[in-house]
Amino acid sequence: MKEKKNDLIEVSEEYQRELLKCMEALHDSVDTLIKNKISHTKLDEVIACEHACDLLKERYIEIIYKQKRALPFLIEDRYKIINGLDNIADKSEGLARHLKIYPFEFYQDIKEEMTHLNNITLETIKNLIEVVALMETDFSTALTKTFKSEEFKREARNSKYTLLEIIYKKTDNALKSVITAGLVSKMFDIVAMAEEFSDYLRGLIIKYPSK
Secondary structure, three states: OHHHHHHHHHHHHHHHHHHHHHHHHHHHHHHHHHOOOOOHHHHHHHHHHHHHHHHHHHHHHHHHHHHOOOOOOOHHHHHHHHHHHHHHHHHHHHHHHHHHOOOOOOOHHHHHHHHHHHHHHHHHHHHHHHHHHHOOOOHHHHHHHHHHHHHHHHHHHHHHHHHHHHHOOOOOOHHHHHHHHHHHHHHHHHHHHHHHHHHHHHHHHHHOOOO
8 A cells, every 4th residue: 555655645746846847937937028028938838737737637536536545634635635736727827828818018117016926926836835745744844834825825915906006007008907907816816726725734734633
């Protein structure tokens, strides 16, 4: 059974690496947009990584349902964990596709705050991936890290409304304002989803005996 569990952990770790690649490519894509040098190569990388995540998710689910064992968690909880991560991957692909159709030069007066939100988004997902990895071996450290997601969400929320306040006052191009505001909201949605998932993971840590 130890060998089978290792198979499960290996697929999980591979998924986490792929998701991190996805988020780093997305971060780079937003950064280049802010500099008015959008990189379609990076955006394609995000989409490719999300598809790779889908395949890894299928392998992961196949393993847990064939083995009927998922220690230290129940099968249902393992399923929810991989789905929670996959929801983040799906959101990242959606944002990448939004960036692909963004036709405007970026507003100069929101570049600094947008960079801040972009950095928070990446740090939030890095922290979430660390929590999922630590839950295999160290509940105590994982629990502590789940609270970081709340801090990131508060910071991201402040950044979101700072940006929207500026964008909604623009009068030069209504369509540009709407699409840019949508971009900001999609970035915040990733952070909010990660925070909600961290709450669920904290519940799992409390549910199971400490390790």
